[in-house]
Amino acid sequence: MDMKSKPPVGWNGTTLKEMLAASERRFADTGHYQGLAELPIADRKPLLFERLHLKLRGALVSAREVARNISASPIVKELGELCFTVFTPEGDSVTLSTGIIVHVHTMSDVVKFMIRNDFEDDPGFAPGDIFCNNDVLAGNVHNCDIHTIIPFFWEGELVSWIAGVTHVPDVGARTPGSSPVGPMSTYDQGLTIPPQKIGENDRVFRAFRDMYKRTSRTPLLLELDEKTRLAGCVMIRQAIENLIREEGIDTYKQFMREAIEQGRRSFIRRVKRMLVPGRYRVPSFCDVPWENERGHLPQAAVNTLMNAPLEFTVNSDGTMKTTLDGASAWGFHTMNCSPSALQGGMWVMMCQSLADAESINDGAYFAMDQHFPRGSWTNPDNPEAGTAHAWHFLWSGLNGLFRFLSHGYHARGFIEEVVAGYGTTTNILYGSGLNMFGEPFAATNMEMTGAGLGARGCRDGLDCSYAMWNPESDIGDIETSWELWEPMLYLGRTVKPNTGGAGKYRGGNALESVRLVWKSQQAVFQHVGHGMVHVNCGLFGGYPSNTGYRRSAHDTDAFELIAKQAPLPTNDHDPEHSQVETMIKGRHIVDDNALTLPEPYSDGDLYVSVIQGGPGLGDPLEREPAAVVKDLAEGHLLPRFAERLYGVIAVQGPDGAWHVDVQATAARRAALRRARAEESVPVAQWLATETPRVQNGELPPWVRRMYQESIRLSTDWGGEFKAFWGIADGSAVYEPAAKK
Amino acid sequence: MSEITKEILDRMIDGRSSWEELVAVMRADKEPDRFAKYREVLQERATWRDRILLPIALHLCIVQKDDGARVVKCDCGHEFGDYRRNWKLSARVRVRNTKAGIDELYPHPMGCNPEWMELREYFCPGCYTQLDVEAVPPGYPVVFNFLPDLEAFYAEWLGEKI
Ligand SMILES: [Zn+2]
Numbered sequence: 001m002d003m004k005s006k007p008p009v010g011w012n013g014t015t016l017k018e019m020l021a022a023s024e025r026r027f028a029d030t031g032h033y034q035g036l037a038e039l040p041i042a043d044r045k046p047l048l049f050e051r052l053h054l055k056l057r058g059a060l061v062s063a064r065e066v067a068r069n070i071s072a073s074p075i076v077k078e079l080g081e082l083c084f085t086v087f088t089p090e091g092d093s094v095t096l097s098t099g100i101i102v103h104v105h106t107m108s109d110v111v112k113f114m115i116r117n118d119f120e121d122d123p124g125f126a127p128g129d130i131f132c133n134n135d136v137l138a139g140n141v142h143n144c145d146i147h148t149i150i151p152f153f154w155e156g157e158l159v160s161w162i163a164g165v166t167h168v169p170d171v172g173a174r175t176p177g178s179s180p181v182g183p184m185s186t187y188d189q190g191l192t193i194p195p196q197k198i199g200e201n202d203r204v205f206r207a208f209r210d211m212y213k214r215t216s217r218t219p220l221l222l223e224l225d226e227k228t229r230l231a232g233c234v235m236i237r238q239a240i241e242n243l244i245r246e247e248g249i250d251t252y253k254q255f256m257r258e259a260i261e262q263g264r265r266s267f268i269r270r271v272k273r274m275l276v277p278g279r280y281r282v283p284s285f286c287d288v289p290w291e292n293e294r295g296h297l298p299q300a301a302v303n304t305l306m307n308a309p310l311e312f313t314v315n316s317d318g319t320m321k322t323t324l325d326g327a328s329a330w331g332f333h334t335m336n337c338s339p340s341a342l343q344g345g346m347w348v349m350m351c352q353s354l355a356d357a358e359s360i361n362d363g364a365y366f367a368m369d370q371h372f373p374r375g376s377w378t379n380p381d382n383p384e385a386g387t388a389h390a391w392h393f394l395w396s397g398l399n400g401l402f403r404f405l406s407h408g409y410h411a412r413g414f415i416e417e418v419v420a421g422y423g424t425t426t427n428i429l430y431g432s433g434l435n436m437f438g439e440p441f442a443a444t445n446m447e448m449t450g451a452g453l454g455a456r457g458c459r460d461g462l463d464c465s466y467a468m469w470n471p472e473s474d475i476g477d478i479e480t481s482w483e484l485w486e487p488m489l490y491l492g493r494t495v496k497p498n499t500g501g502a503g504k505y506r507g508g509n510a511l512e513s514v515r516l517v518w519k520s521q522q523a524v525f526q527h528v529g530h531g532m533v534h535v536n537c538g539l540f541g542g543y544p545s546n547t548g549y550r551r552s553a554h555d556t557d558a559f560e561l562i563a564k565q566a567p568l569p570t571n572d573h574d575p576e577h578s579q580v581e582t583m584i585k586g587r588h589i590v591d592d593n594a595l596t597l598p599e600p601y602s603d604g605d606l607y608v609s610v611i612q613g614g615p616g617l618g619d620p621l622e623r624e625p626a627a628v629v630k631d632l633a634e635g636h637l638l639p640r641f642a643e644r645l646y647g648v649i650a651v652q653g654p655d656g657a658w659h660v661d662v663q664a665t666a667a668r669r670a671a672l673r674r675a676r677a678e679e680s681v682p683v684a685q686w687l688a689t690e691t692p693r694v695q696n697g698e699l700p701p702w703v704r705r706m707y708q709e710s711i712r713l714s715t716d717w718g719g720e721f722k723a724f725w726g727i728a729d730g731s732a733v734y735e736p737a738a739k740k
Numbered sequence: 741m742s743e744i745t746k747e748i749l750d751r752m753i754d755g756r757s758s759w760e761e762l763v764a765v766m767r768a769d770k771e772p773d774r775f776a777k778y779r780e781v782l783q784e785r786a787t788w789r790d791r792i793l794l795p796i797a798l799h800l801c802i803v804q805k806d807d808g809a810r811v812v813k814c815d816c817g818h819e820f821g822d823y824r825r826n827w828k829l830s831a832r833v834r835v836r837n838t839k840a841g842i843d844e845l846y847p848h849p850m851g852c853n854p855e856w857m858e859l860r861e862y863f864c865p866g867c868y869t870q871l872d873v874e875a876v877p878p879g880y881p882v883v884f885n886f887l888p889d890l891e892a893f894y895a896e897w898l899g900e901k902i
Contacts, residue, residue, distance in 0.1 A: 410797070617798075
């Protein structure tokens with residue numbers, strides 16, 4: 001190469017590329033991060049170690065809390081969809097703030113991408129530089145998460161990277177919203193910012209700002225989010241400068257490395273303390289039922305069933321192996337994932353449960369080995385694969401991670417940590433058009449963070465309060481978050497009964513909202529959920545939570561009812577006896593197609609948003625009858641299901657209070673158990689009748705296609721599938737489908 | 741919390757702990773002897789004498805038989821056979837793969853579409869407790885949830901003879 005190289009910015013006169021290679025070599029050779037067999041600060045000066053850790057973490061948390069006030073987007077300001085982190089020069093995360101911590105790992109991939117692709121030479125790394133990325137190919141979950149990354153220099157050496165991320169409300173895709181569902185590839189999913197330098201001397205280039213503002217439907221919100229990220233990074237830089245002045249540069253450098261090795265060791269200690277070595281299988285599924293959806297190109301207008309055969313192996317040395325071998329193929333939609341997103345997703349779940357939350361960093365990542373098959377939705381082999389709503393498959397595909405951990409916790413007796421899974425944060429309401437002020441709007445309503453948590457080991461799941469990707473999230477105030485942005489009034493926001501899965505302990509229920517379109521001159525709205533399959537699964541005999549559904553009403557008499565001061569529906573409640581349908585005249589749409597394209601709405605139309613509950617745990621017949629009656633009294637359970645699900649006969653007194661009929665309940669439970677005996681067969685007998693059906697491929701076409709894809713792409717899963725059903729190699733039904 | 745006693749564990753297993761007690765347990769360090777205490781509690785509650793090696797699900801434990809066999813056993817005493825073979829293959833199953841069957845459990849349309857997914861309820865042949873529910877597409881092989889490495893667990897993690 002005759003390219004004139006810039007002087008290296010790594011430590012002791014090396015390049016960052018050399019530092020990264022050396023770090024990887026030391027880990028491969030010794031199994032310790034940076035080869036650190038001993039931790040002089042952490043082991044011999046624990047108070048100093050703790051002081052450094054707390055000061056750095058405190059700086060990150062306070063930068064996040066201050067900077068979020070710059071943003072005008074409710075997603076950042078109210079829901080807290082932002083996060084900051086500090087990396088080593090090689091891009092390994094040392095510590096992080098609270099918030100959407102999934103990005104600690106994705107931004108680590110971005111730093112490594114820049115190092116591996118010689119950004120040190122072109123454009124070079126200098127103090128005051130600003131870098132940006134939202135590209136999944138470098139490291140991200142989806143393009144609405146925009147990263148700002150700055151280098152931190154001390155005496156001519158790049159000592160750390162500081163990075164921040166926010167989730168922006170619109171990326172200018174073919175359809176509106178932060179995580180658009182409707183585009184079919186990279187090329188219509190909106191803003192792509194591959195890793196690049198976007199500023200110098202702490203100032204963002206005007207050309208860059210003009211570019212993204214012209215792309216998004218919400219330009220001002222993007223601009224303020226950008227200032228949020230940069231301001232946070234600069235605050236953290238100042239804090240690190242102070243820290244180094246107080247403690248010395250050599251101490252800081254050594255601390256960063258020890259913190260990661262400490263994180264790795266702490267993770268392995270937790271694994272050995274709380275889990276059991278062995279193999280855990282926790283598959284889940286997701287539906288994209290678009291065969292009859294007009295508005296798609298033919299390659300996207302198909303029914304897709306996603307297979308996520310998630311498997312974990314806990315090794316006897318406390319390390320862990322994850323595989324998604326057998327995952328189905330990527331498709332023409334925006335729900336494909338990158339390995340970086342999957343790693344980030346697993347990481348965000350691990351640190352809510354297994355890892356020590358206070359000292360979490362990339363150390364946990366170094367204790368895990370992962371396999372995501374090329375060509376599958378987990379690792380597309382074509383850059384065309386869209387990822388703008390990767391969370392759709394991530395939420396469902398990773399649900400089993402909590403089931404895996406819970407099997408381990410339960411076996412070790414840590415039943416207080418057991419959780420059956422979670423409700424995915426769907427339905428999502430997206431929309432765009434002109435709002436009540438006559439101005440363009442794009443909506444991503446994130447009250448879907450009011451999903452239900454799965455049932456726990458000795459208690460029901462949390463109602464209306466859990467989002468896997470941001471456990472601190474908030475549903476946002478109706479008046480100050482959502483009604484200000486969306487030309488829709490809330491007629492009501494309530495707990496939706498029967499959304500949590502049944503069980504000895506039930507899953508947490510979720511929210512539902514009824515919205516009235518109001519003063520919009522032109523608007524489209526969309527349902528984004530899972531209508532065909534349960535994307536979670538109960539644990540130990542509990543049932544999965546609800547699937548989504550679509551309900552809307554068009555050309556209604558809502559405004560006449562308002563003029564007459566007549567009652568309006570505040571919820572849909574029981575979809576078999578819908579309040580919306582009972583109280584509102586108009587053209588009603590209700591079905592299990594919960595994943596639509598944006599559809600036109602006019603003033604007076606109603607949109608119902610049903611969010612997902614959490615899965616249940618344990619046999620529902622073991623639920624305390626008193627708990628069932630409490631659910632009836634509080635509106636968590638539709639009365640006819642007390643008997644069907646729980647065998648509880650409850651009677652309502654004249655005062656409206658529910659009481660258990662103890663004798664009738666005992667008799668009903670005995671009868672349900674007898675029905676189980678009569679209606680079940682030995683599994684061997686069931687398999688005998690099922691086998692020829694599967695062998696002959698007598699399955700719905702989308703199910704058969706899923707198996708064909710999984711068999712084609714897997715190394716082991718396909719063989720096991722064929723062996724289980726006695727399918728001969730070369731069987732026409734499961735012949736690998738032609739490659740796209 | 742000073743000590744997580746067997747009484748506390750007993751209450752947790754029965755779902756009788758107060759929220760305050762549970763929060764204290766969650767906040768406390770994860771004690772190294774939890775497994776030993778927990779296994780004692782389960783052993784005292786069992787209606788049979790086989791030695792419990794590892795609980796693998798609610799109501800199901802791997803136990804050591806006198807003849808050396810290690811089998812999956814239900815609280816009711818029913819035995820499913822060697823733990824290395826999926827216990828579900830020796831269970832009874834009821835498959836909900838019709839609209840009517842699914843609508844019994846979920847108000848329509850809040851349950852899965854049977855052309856995409858079925859619910860398989862696995863029962864113990866001894867007591868008809870529902871031990872597991874699979875939510876899988878038709879034709880999905882029976883899922884082997886958890887295969888522990890008992891030898892490594894006892895020898896390397898607990899430092900005990902199995
Ligand atoms: Zn039994």
